[in-house]
Amino acid sequence: xxxxxxxxxxxxxxxxxxxxxxxxxxxxxxxxxxxxxxxxxxxxxxxxxxxxxxxxxxxxxxxxxxxxxxxxxxxxxxxxxxxxxxxxxxxxxxxxxxxxxxxxxxxxxxxxxxxxxxxxxxxxxxxxxxxxxxxxxx
Amino acid sequence: xxxxxxxxxxxxxxxxxxxxxxxxxxxxxxxxxxxxxxxxxxxxxxxxxxxxxxxxxxxxxxxxxxxxxxxxxxxxxxxxxxxxxxxxxxxxxxxxxxxxxxxxxxxxxxxxxxxxxxxxxxxxxxxxxxxxxxxxxx
Amino acid sequence: xxxxxxxxxxxxxxxxxxxxxxxxxxxxxxxxxxxxxxxxxxxxxxxxxxxxxxxxxxxxxxxxxxxxxxxxxxxxxxxxxxxxxxxxxxxxxxxxxxxxxxxxxxxxxxxxxxxxxxxxxxxxxxxxxxxxxxxxxx
Amino acid sequence: xxxxxxxxxxxxxxxxxxxxxxxxxxxxxxxxxxxxxxxxxxxxxxxxxxxxxxxxxxxxxxxxxxxxxxxxxxxxxxxxxxxxxxxxxxxxxxxxxxxxxxxxxxxxxxxxxxxxxxxxxxxxxxxxxxxxxxxxxx
Numbered sequence: 340x341x342x343x344x345x346x347x348x349x350x351x352x353x354x355x356x357x358x359x360x361x362x363x364x365x366x367x368x369x370x371x372x373x374x375x376x377x378x379x380x381x382x383x384x385x386x387x388x389x390x391x392x393x394x395x396x397x398x399x400x401x402x403x404x405x406x407x408x409x410x411x412x413x414x415x416x417x418x419x420x421x422x423x424x425x426x427x428x429x430x431x432x433x434x435x436x437x438x439x440x441x442x443x444x445x446x447x448x449x450x451x452x453x454x455x456x457x458x459x460x461x462x463x464x465x466x467x468x469x470x471x472x473x474x475x476x477x
Numbered sequence: 478x479x480x481x482x483x484x485x486x487x488x489x490x491x492x493x494x495x496x497x498x499x500x501x502x503x504x505x506x507x508x509x510x511x512x513x514x515x516x517x518x519x520x521x522x523x524x525x526x527x528x529x530x531x532x533x534x535x536x537x538x539x540x541x542x543x544x545x546x547x548x549x550x551x552x553x554x555x556x557x558x559x560x561x562x563x564x565x566x567x568x569x570x571x572x573x574x575x576x577x578x579x580x581x582x583x584x585x586x587x588x589x590x591x592x593x594x595x596x597x598x599x600x601x602x603x604x605x606x607x608x609x610x611x612x613x614x615x
Numbered sequence: 616x617x618x619x620x621x622x623x624x625x626x627x628x629x630x631x632x633x634x635x636x637x638x639x640x641x642x643x644x645x646x647x648x649x650x651x652x653x654x655x656x657x658x659x660x661x662x663x664x665x666x667x668x669x670x671x672x673x674x675x676x677x678x679x680x681x682x683x684x685x686x687x688x689x690x691x692x693x694x695x696x697x698x699x700x701x702x703x704x705x706x707x708x709x710x711x712x713x714x715x716x717x718x719x720x721x722x723x724x725x726x727x728x729x730x731x732x733x734x735x736x737x738x739x740x741x742x743x744x745x746x747x748x749x750x751x752x753x
Numbered sequence: 754x755x756x757x758x759x760x761x762x763x764x765x766x767x768x769x770x771x772x773x774x775x776x777x778x779x780x781x782x783x784x785x786x787x788x789x790x791x792x793x794x795x796x797x798x799x800x801x802x803x804x805x806x807x808x809x810x811x812x813x814x815x816x817x818x819x820x821x822x823x824x825x826x827x828x829x830x831x832x833x834x835x836x837x838x839x840x841x842x843x844x845x846x847x848x849x850x851x852x853x854x855x856x857x858x859x860x861x862x863x864x865x866x867x868x869x870x871x872x873x874x875x876x877x878x879x880x881x882x883x884x885x886x887x888x889x890x891x
Contacts, residue, residue, distance in 0.1 A: 357800045386771050392834045393811030400806055420806045421725070422748060424562040424700055424838030426589050426608060428582040443606045444566040448724065448750070449697070451564050453591060453606065468581045468591065470564060470608050472698060474724070477753065495662045524633050530676055530696045535669030558668045559863070560886060562700030562838055586862065586888070587835070610836060612862070615891065700838040702865050702884060704858040719882045720842040727840050729867060729882065744857045744867065746840060746884050 345408035353414050363401045371442040373405035379436055390431035390458065390466070395438075399425060399454040399469040402438035406452045407473045410445040415475065421449065423471030431466035433458030449474055483546035491552050501539045509580040511543035517572050528569035528596065528604070533576075537563060537592040537607040540576035544590045545611045548583040553613065559587065561609030569604035571596030587612055621684035629690050639677045647718040649681035655710055666707035666734065666742070671714075675701060675730040675745040678714035682728045683749045686721040691751065697725065699747030707742035709734030725750055759822035767828050777815045785856040787819035793848055804845035804872065804880070809852075813839060813868040813883040816852035820866045821887045824859040829889065835863065837885030845880035847872030863888055 350365040367374035375398050383394040400420055407418045436458060443451040449472050456467040488503040505512035513536050521532040538558055545556045574596060581589040587610050594605040626641040643650035651674050659670040676696055683694045712734055719727040725748050732743040764779040781788035789812050797808040814834055821832045850872060857865040863886050870881040 360796060382774060386830065391811075392814055392837075393807055396810045396837075397805075397807030400810075416800065420841055422698055422838065422840040423806075423810075424608065424836065426581070426610060426836040427834055428589060429584075443564070443603065448753070451566060451606065453608075465581065468589065468608060470562065470591075470606060472564060472748075477724070498658060520636060524692065529673075530699075531669055531673035534672045534699075535667075538668055554662065558703055560700065560702040560836055561668075561672075562698065564698040565696055586891070610886075615862070700884065702857070702886060704865060705860075719840070719879065722843075727842060727882065729884070741857065744865065744884060746838065746867075746882060748840060 345412065345414050349414055350405050350408060353416060357416055363398060365405045368405060368409045370409065373402055373409055373440050375402035375405060375438045377436045379434055387430070388432055390433070390436055392427055394436065395427070395431060395456045395467045396423070396425050396469070398436050398438040399423070399440070399456050399467065400471070402440035402454050403452050403471050403473060406440040406442060407450045410442050410450050411475065417476045418450070418473045421472040421474040423469060425467055425469040427467050429464065429466055431456070431458050433461070435459055437462065443470070447475070448477065483550065483552050487552055488543050488546060491554060495554055501536060503543045506543060506547045508547065511540055511547055511578050513540035513543060513576045515574045517574055525568070526570055528571070528574055530565055532574065533565070533569060533594045533605045534561070534563050534607070536574050536576040537561070537578070537594050537605065538609070540578035540592050541590050541609050541611060544578040544580060545588045548580050548588050549613065555614045556588070556611045559610040559612040561607060563605055563607040565605050567602065567604055569596050571599070573597055575600065581608070585613070586615065621688065621690050625690055626681050626684060629692060633692055639674060641681045644681060644685045646685065649678055649685055649716050651678035651681060651714045653712045655712055663706070664708055666709070666712055668703055670712065671703070671707060671732045671743045672699070672701050672745070674712050674714040675699070675716070675732050675743065676747070678716035678730050679728050679747050679749060682716040682718060683726045686718050686726050687751065693752045694726070694749045697748040697750040699745060701743055701745040703743050705740065705742055707734050709737070711735055713738065719746070723751070724753065759826065759828050763828055764819050764822060767830060771830055777812060779819045782819060782823045784823065787816055787823055787854050789816035789819060789852045791850045793850055801844070802846055804847070804850055806841060808850065809841070809845060809870045809881045810837070810839050810883070812850050812852040813837070813854070813870050813881065814885070816854035816868050817866050817885050817887060820854040820856060821864045821889070824856050824864050825889065831890045832864070832887045835886040835888040837883055839881055839883040841881050843878065843880055845872050847875070849873055851876065857884070861889070862891065
C-alpha cells in the first residue's frame with residue numbers, strides 16, 4: 340500500500356500513470372475537499388450542445404476519488420466506488436467541466452462525500468449534485 | 478392552491494393541522510435552507526441506544542419538505558417526495574434529532590435539496606446525509 | 616456473534632426482542648429474498664389517506680435487514696444500513712404494507728438488495744422501489 | 754414531438770443520428786424492459802483490466818433511456834435523466850458490457866426503472882445495479 344502524500348501533483352501523476360490519456364485533472368485539494376476538472380471533448384456533447392450525463396457522473400466520481408486520498412492521507416488507487424447517486428439539475432453547457440467533492444465522513448471502511456458539478460465558471464449554477472461512497476481496502 | 482407565506486409559524490401550524498401529534502417542528506427557515514427538529518421518543522430507539530434509521534430518514538424528509546415551501550415561496554402541502562437517498566455516517570445518540578436541508582435547485586416541476594442529520598448539538602458530527610427530490614403539483 | 620439459523624420464526628423472535636411493540640413482521644424468507652409486513656397505524660396515515668413515505672422507507676429497510684440474515688445464513692442484529700435510496704411511484708393506500716427485498720449481492724463486507732413496497736394485495740402496483748446496502752460487522 | 758414506434762431498429766437509428774460514433778446499441782425491447790450493449794474500448798479499461806464505473810453508469814443510463822421509449826410508446830429524445838443511483842457489486846471484466854432495464858412505473862411526468870449491468874454472458878453475475886428516473890417533456 341503506497342503512502343505517497345496526496346498533493347495535487349501526486350494525484351495528477353497517479354492519474355497520468357493509471358489513466359493515460361484521461362482528460363481529468365485534480366486542481367485543488369484541501370483537508371476536506373477536492374476539485375476535479377475536465378476539458379469537454381466533442382464525443383461528450385449531446386444534441387443541443389449539452390455535456391452528457393455520464394461525463395458529469397465520471398467527473399463527480401473522479402472528484403470523490405481525489406477526496407478519498409486527502410481524507411485518508413495517502414494515494415490509494417484501490418479505493419473503489421461502492422455507490423453513487425446523482426441528480427441532474429440543469430442543462431450543462433460549456434467547454435470545461437468542474438466537480439468539487441466535500442467530505443461527509445471518513446472511516447476505516449468507507450469514505451462518504453457530496454459533489455457539485457458545474458460548467459466553466461458558473462459554480463453558482465451547479466448542473467448536477469451527487470453523493471457517494473468509496474470503499475477502502477481492508 | 479394556498480399561498481400562505483412560508484414563515485416558521487405558518488409551517489408549524491400546517492404540521493399541526495396535517496400531522497396532529499407529530500414530533501417534528503420547523504425551527505429555522507432561510508431563503509435556501511430549512512431546519513427541522515424532533516424530540517426522539519422511546520419507540521425510535523434501537524438496541525444500544527441509537528436513533529433508528531427510519532427516524533432519521535423521516536426527519537430528513539420533513540426538512541426537505543419545509544425547504545420546498547421556502548424555495549417556492551408558499552406552503553404547498555401537495556409537494557410530494559419523489560426520491561430520496563440517505564447515507565448513515567455514524568451511530569446516532571441523543572434525545573433531540575435535527576435535520577438541515579439546503580437548496581440545490583428549484584424548478585417548475587421539482588425541488589432538489591441536500592440534508593444533514595445530527596443529534597443534540599453535534600452538528601459537526603452528522604449521523605446521516607441525504608439528497609432528494611420533491612415533485613411539485615403542476 | 617450469534618449463529619441462529621434465519622428461519623421466519625427466529626427473525627420474528629429477534630424483532631420481538633429487539634423492537635418490542637414493532638408492527639413489522641417477517642412473512643417469507645427464501646434463499647435470495649425476504650418479505651416484510653406491517654399493519655398500518657393511524658399515525659402513519661397522511662392527509663388524503665396515504666401511508667407516509669417514512670413508513671414505506673422503514674418497511675423497505677426492515678425487509679432488507681431480513682434479507683441480510685438469509686443471505687449470510689445467520690441472524691445478525693449488528694448488520695446496519697449503510698445507504699438506501701427510495702423512489703415513490705404512486706400513492707399508497709391500504710391497511711397492510713408489504714415489502715419484498717431481493718438479493719443483488721452478498722460479500723464479506725456488504726449485502727446489497729432491491730426492494731418493492733406495496734399495499735394490501737396489490738403487489739403488481741408497487742408504491743415504492745428502493746435499493747440499498749447493509750454493512751456487515753467485520 | 755416525434756411518434757416513431759419504438760422498435761429496436763428505430764432506437765438504433767436514433768442513436769446513430771444523435772450520437773454518431775457511440776458504442777451503445779439497443780439489442781432487445783419488450784413491453785416493460787430494454788437491453789443495451791456496448792463493446793468495451795481500451796479507454797474504458799482501468800488498471801487490473803476492469804471496465805470503469807462511469808462506463809457502466811453510461812450504459813445503465815442508456816438502457817433506461819431505451820426503456821422510456823418502449824414505456825411511453827414513442828422515441829422521445831428529449832427524455833432526460835433526472836436522477837440515477839448505482840451500486841457496484843463486483844469487478845467488471847470482459848469485452849462486452851450489457852445493461853437490462855426493467856420498468857418500475859411510467860407516468861405523465863416520469864419513468865422509473867431498475868437496471869442490471871454485466872459483462873459478456875455472465876448475466877447471473879451483475880457487476881452493478883442501478884435505479885433511476887427519467888423526466889418526460891410536458
